Amino acid sequence: MAGRAAEIRGLRMQRSRGRRTAPAVAAVLVVAALAVGCRPVSVTGAAGSPDSKGARYAPTTPAPPPLGRDKPPAPARHATQPRPAHHRPKAPRPLMAPGSRGAQVRELQARLSQLNLFDRTPTGYYASVTTTAVRAFQRRQGLPRTGTVQPALWRALRSQTHRPSHTQLHPPTTRPVGTPDARCMRGRVICISKRTNTLTWMVNGRIVSAMDVRFGSQYTPTREGTFHITFKSRHHISTLYHTPMPYAMFFSGGQAIHYSADFAAHGYRGASHGCVNVRNKSSLATLFTTAKPGTKVVIHH
Numbered sequence: 001m002a003g004r005a006a007e008i009r010g011l012r013m014q015r016s017r018g019r020r021t022a023p024a025v026a027a028v029l030v031v032a033a034l035a036v037g038c039r040p041v042s043v044t045g046a047a048g049s050p051d052s053k054g055a056r057y058a059p060t061t062p063a064p065p066p067l068g069r070d071k072p073p074a075p076a077r078h079a080t081q082p083r084p085a086h087h088r089p090k091a092p093r094p095l096m097a098p099g100s101r102g103a104q105v106r107e108l109q110a111r112l113s114q115l116n117l118f119d120r121t122p123t124g125y126y127a128s129v130t131t132t133a134v135r136a137f138q139r140r141q142g143l144p145r146t147g148t149v150q151p152a153l154w155r156a157l158r159s160q161t162h163r164p165s166h167t168q169l170h171p172p173t174t175r176p177v178g179t180p181d182a183r184c185m186r187g188r189v190i191c192i193s194k195r196t197n198t199l200t201w202m203v204n205g206r207i208v209s210a211m212d213v214r215f216g217s218q219y220t221p222t223r224e225g226t227f228h229i230t231f232k233s234r235h236h237i238s239t240l241y242h243t244p245m246p247y248a249m250f251f252s253g254g255q256a257i258h259y260s261a262d263f264a265a266h267g268y269r270g271a272s273h274g275c276v277n278v279r280n281k282s283s284l285a286t287l288f289t290t291a292k293p294g295t296k297v298v299i300h301h
Helices: 002-036 103-114 128-141 151-160 261-269 281-290
Strands: 188-193 198-203 206-214 225-228 231-237 244-252 255-259 276-278 296-300
Touching: 103 128, 103 151, 128 151, 206 261, 206 281, 225 244, 244 281, 255 281, 261 276, 276 281
Parallel strands: 188 296, 255 276
Antiparallel strands: 188 198, 198 206, 206 276, 225 296, 231 244, 244 255
C-alpha cells in the first residue's frame, strides 16, 4: 500500500510540472513565429491538444533588415551636365557676310565709300574687297574684326554716314571719279584721270557723264596735258595696227579717245598703244555726238 501511494504521488507531481511548463513552451513558439514572420500558428500543449487560448497570429509586416542595411542609398547628387550642342544659344546670324548680295550690300559699300574704306564702285556683291573694308571699320569701332556685318555694326555705320544717293549707289564707273583737275572746272571739257582710270564729261564744273578708261603701256604711254579734239571718225580703223577704233576722237597726233572691245571683254589686263580706251560703248557714242572738234581734253595724273 505504501508503494502504491508513492507511485500515485509521483504521477501527480509529473502532471503538475507538465501543466506549469506548457504555457512557457507556448510562449517560446509564439516568439519564434513572430521572428520568422509566419502565418497563423496553432499552439498545442504538451499533450498535443490545442491551447486553451486558441490560434495566435503573427504580424504580416516583414521583419526589418539587419542592422547596417536598413538605410536606403542616399540620392546621388547630379553634377551639372553640359547642355547638348543643339540646346546651346546660337550666335546671332549676321545681316551680311561674304557671299551676300543685293540692295543692302550695295548700300553697305556706298556707306563705306563715304568713310574712304571702300575704293570701288558698289556692286551689290559681298566679296573680299568688302570684307576688308568691313574689318577696317570694325577696327575703328573697337569691335571684333570678323569681316561680317552684325546689327550693332550696321547701326554704327548708318549713324556715321548719310543715305547714299542714286548716283552713289549706281555710279557710271567701276571706280570713284575723284576730284576733277582745276583745268576741268570751266567750259565743256573731257577730263581724264590716270589716277582713277576715269573719263568725265564736264560742263562748267558739273559732271554730266563718266566712264571707265585705260591707257597705253609704259612703252607707248598716253600723253598728259591739255589738248583739243582735232578730228572725229565714227568707224575708224588704225592704219598702223589695222584694228577697229569706233567713235575715235583724236586729240594728239595718232592718239585718240575710242571704244575698245578688248577693254570691254578683258578689263585692265591689257593696254593700248597710247590711246584712251573706253569700256562703255553706248556712253562714248553719246559723248561722240555731243563733243565737237576743238573741245578741250585734259589728261592728268
